Amino acid sequence: MRVEPAAEPGRDPVLSGDVTRRPIAALGLLTITAYGTWFYGFGVLFDDMRADLDTTDRTLAAAFALAQLLAGVFGVAAGHVLDRSGARPVFVVGAVFGAGLSASSAAVERPLLFAALYGVGGGIIGACGFYGMTQTVAARLQAGSETRSIARLTIWGAFSSPILIPLTEVARRTVGWRATIVLASACVAVSFAIAAVIVRPADVDATHAPLSSALRRLVTQPAARRLTLSASLSSASVAVLLVYQVPVMTSLGVTATLAASIAAARGLAQLLGRLPLTWFIGVVGERRAVQTARLGVAVGSVVLLAIAVPGVPILYVVIIGTAVGALSPLDGIFARLVLGGTGLGTMMGVLALASGISGAVGPLVAATLIDATGWRPTAAVLAAVLAVAATVVTPRSPSR
Numbered sequence: 354m355r356v357e358p359a360a361e362p363g364r365d366p367v368l369s370g371d372v373t374r375r376p377i378a379a380l381g382l383l384t385i386t387a388y389g390t391w392f393y394g395f396g397v398l399f400d401d402m403r404a405d406l407d408t409t410d411r412t413l414a415a416a417f418a419l420a421q422l423l424a425g426v427f428g429v430a431a432g433h434v435l436d437r438s439g440a441r442p443v444f445v446v447g448a449v450f451g452a453g454l455s456a457s458s459a460a461v462e463r464p465l466l467f468a469a470l471y472g473v474g475g476g477i478i479g480a481c482g483f484y485g486m487t488q489t490v491a492a493r494l495q496a497g498s499e500t501r502s503i504a505r506l507t508i509w510g511a512f513s514s515p516i517l518i519p520l521t522e523v524a525r526r527t528v529g530w531r532a533t534i535v536l537a538s539a540c541v542a543v544s545f546a547i548a549a550v551i552v553r554p555a556d557v558d559a560t561h562a563p564l565s566s567a568l569r570r571l572v573t574q575p576a577a578r579r580l581t582l583s584a585s586l587s588s589a590s591v592a593v594l595l596v597y598q599v600p601v602m603t604s605l606g607v608t609a610t611l612a613a614s615i616a617a618a619r620g621l622a623q624l625l626g627r628l629p630l631t632w633f634i635g636v637v638g639e640r641r642a643v644q645t646a647r648l649g650v651a652v653g654s655v656v657l658l659a660i661a662v663p664g665v666p667i668l669y670v671v672i673i674g675t676a677v678g679a680l681s682p683l684d685g686i687f688a689r690l691v692l693g694g695t696g697l698g699t700m701m702g703v704l705a706l707a708s709g710i711s712g713a714v715g716p717l718v719a720a721t722l723i724d725a726t727g728w729r730p731t732a733a734v735l736a737a738v739l740a741v742a743a744t745v746v747t748p749r750s751p752s753r
Contacts, residue, residue, distance in 0.1 A: 373494040373502060379551040380487045381509020383444075386544040387482030388510065389517025390537035391420065391455060391475045393620070396599040397521045397613055401530040408464035414720035416468035416475075417596055418713035423476020424483060425709020431480045432489065432702025440490050440552045447481030448545035450474075456538035459531040471534075478541055484510070485705035488685035490552060500686055501631065507682035508627050514620015522613040579748035580691045581707045584684060586746065587647050588708035589715030590739035591677060594654055596716045597732035604729040606661045615666050622674020623681070630682055639687045640750040646683055647747070649676025651740035657733040690750060715739065 395417055403413055431443050454474030461467045480486065484507070491506040492499040517537075524533040572578070598619075602612035626646065634642050653673035659665045685701075692700045719732040 389513040394521040419472025420475030422713035424479025425706035427480030428705035429702040444549035451477030452542035511623035585711035586743035589711040592712040623678025626678030646680040654737035
């Protein structure tokens, strides 16, 4: 396996032209499309899908929940393949099966069949193209620059919402929600293909550990258990918020177009949490940084309840944008610190499974509460409670 020379002190390996630049760009493009198409775009298409399929919030939430759950289940297998064989086979599976099943869902009329196809396709896309995968690959591109590589990758990812949410809204109004899903799936397939070509197997450290070893560590080590619990609660909180932020806004009197614009601006504001991330970690440490970001999600969820008040949308955009923006890279950085680097793909896959389960349950619980109360802002309250709980149970950083 080819070993690249270490970066010079004080030299940014991503910006200075070494071998990590093109792979980071390819991983960033994949992150933008994988998250932006079905994860962020789902909320934009929510009302149209519900009306056309003549179904309920709960059925559509089940489609999203299935995708979240399967992203975790498939993520374990994807991480193990990554550790043993590199990233290319994982990306090929995402392009063929993930994007293919997602696109096929647009052709069906029955709500349950739609939920199954959309959910399985989304689960494969998430397993192969979400941060659990792309951050692990980025961390292995160059020894000694793991934190910087992850931070740079997530700066790319910050453009997912501001690019894909407005594009999804334009496509929804222009060609309808079904054609929008097909177009989005095609973008995902192309992004996977680009990553498969550019991120070479030689760029990935193919150390690996047995799956049973990864499971045993998460069960037996107290810090790993707390990490799993805190990450799961955090995942549920963010999933509830991002699925329901647009529906909550519209239920409080904000127009659909303005709600999509606010959601897109929130995505762009994620840069506020990522650009100064390396400095912030250096000041407060990884654990305090993670806790601050999770608490920010709780505060922003409460602010969402007053979104119709003049000036509050700006406050929401800044708070949630910064918090979620910082949380995405911090989860990967902190998990690597707690779990260590050996067999990281498998470990991150198992952690993604736990987070995927909670990310699936969270929107389902929110949908159940909304159906029972008839009040969609219940989702924002639930997101805040889950984020506070995640903040409290965050494990201590291991001694270096």
